[in-house]
Amino acid sequence: MKKLVLSGIAASVFLVSCGPKSVAVTGPKYTSSEQLAQGKTIFENSCAKCHKLPEPAKHDDKGWINTLSRMAPKAKLSDDQHQMVYDYLISVNKK
Numbered sequence: 001m002k003k004l005v006l007s008g009i010a011a012s013v014f015l016v017s018c019g020p021k022s023v024a025v026t027g028p029k030y031t032s033s034e035q036l037a038q039g040k041t042i043f044e045n046s047c048a049k050c051h052k053l054p055e056p057a058k059h060d061d062k063g064w065i066n067t068l069s070r071m072a073p074k075a076k077l078s079d080d081q082h083q084m085v086y087d088y089l090i091s092v093n094k095k
């Protein structure tokens with residue numbers, strides 16, 4: 001029993017140390033063409049409501065992590081949609 005309690009504490013310390021939850025996307029995850037196409041659709045439908053659709057080349061991979069972590073909540077994207085939009089953007093942002 002004591003062992004169980006201790007591992008419970010260890011697990012919660014681990015969870016807390018994982019950092020702020022708002023940074024859901026930290027790198028690429030989805031790479032299949034269906035998922036990238038889905039990301040494109042979400043991007044085109046969700047990201048032109050408040051301003052015109054931004055150019056994917058506006059930011060590099062790291063820049064999109066920061067911008068999307070501010071914009072995905074505005075566009076009310078789920079973590080998965082956020083991730084798919086990110087993966088789409090970094091698949092087309094290279095010059």
Ligand code: HEC
Nearest residue numbers: 043046047048049050051054058067070071072074075085
């Ligand atoms: C609810 C309104 C709203 C939605 C939806 C929205 N944005 Fe924005 N966006 C803004 C506002 C306001 C600004 C200017 C202020 C700022 O930069 O935070 C902005 C600025 C930007 C900028 C310029 C600043 C930068 O960091 O380059 C980019 C790029 C951008 N948005 C991308 C997106 C993407 C991608 C999406 C879709 C996931 C999106 N936005 C959805 C309101 C919105």
